[in-house]
Amino acid sequence: MDIYCRVTDIGLVPMYDSDYDEKQRLKVGDTVLCSIKRPRNYEFHKKFFALLRLTVTNLPHLIQQQMQIFTEEDMLDCLKVDLGLYTTVWHGGKQIIKTGSISFAKMDESEFERFFQRSVDVILRIYLRGTDRQALIEEIDNFK
Numbered sequence: 159m160d161i162y163c164r165v166t167d168i169g170l171v172p173m174y175d176s177d178y179d180e181k182q183r184l185k186v187g188d189t190v191l192c193s194i195k196r197p198r199n200y201e202f203h204k205k206f207f208a209l210l211r212l213t214v215t216n217l218p219h220l221i222q223q224q225m226q227i228f229t230e231e232d233m234l235d236c237l238k239v240d241l242g243l244y245t246t247v248w249h250g251g252k253q254i255i256k257t258g259s260i261s262f263a264k265m266d267e268s269e270f271e272r273f274f275q276r277s278v279d280v281i282l283r284i285y286l287r288g289t290d291r292q293a294l295i296e297e298i299d300n301f302k
Contacts, residue, residue, distance in 0.1 A: 159180050159183075160193075161173075161176075161177035161180045161181060162174060162177050162197070163177065195266040195267075196266050196267035196268050197262075197266065197267060198262045198265065198266060198267050198270055199267060202267070202270065202271070202274070203262075203270070205274075205298055205299070206270070206273075206274050206277070207230060208298050208301045209274070209277065209278065209281070209294075209298050210230040210233045210234055210237075211230055211301065212294075212297060212298055212301050213233055213281050213285055213286060214227060214228070214229065214230060214232070214233050216286060217233075217285060217286070218285075221284075221285060227285075233285075234257075234260075235257050237277050237280060237281070238257040238258060238260075239255060239257065240280045240284065241273070241276050241277065241280060243257060243258040243260075243273075244256060244257045244258060245258070260273060278291065278294065278295070281294070282294065
């Protein structure tokens with residue numbers, strides 16, 4: 159059973175009637191296994207893709223050509239590799255990189271927040287050197 163709850167001073171409180179109904183099935187003294195996940199904020203997801211668009215738009219031509227980064231998807235793949243979110247497999251005698259997923263199902267809000275912050279760090283270190291972090295964050299907020 160998965161239910162959405164809000165954290166309050168008195169504990170976790172079910173958010174919706176259906177969640178309350180599910181919680182009512184539990185009896186005092188029951189042992190339950192809880193998995194705490196913070197559902198992803200769609201606005202934050204859009205902010206990340208604004209970061210990708212902004213980076214591709216401002217990518218120095220030499221880096222763009224050397225690394226073949228022409229789209230948001232190209233940039234996302236590069237970031238995943240830079241951050242170690244990939245595996246390698248052998249296919250037909252060639253090593254192929256398979257990047258991991260950042261889907262809503264694979265990353266909760268906390269994990270995605272870490273991925274976002276690490277992505278900003280990599281972008282500032284590798285792709286947009288010399289850019290001020292605060293200026294980049296402000297530009298992302300305006301770019302959405």
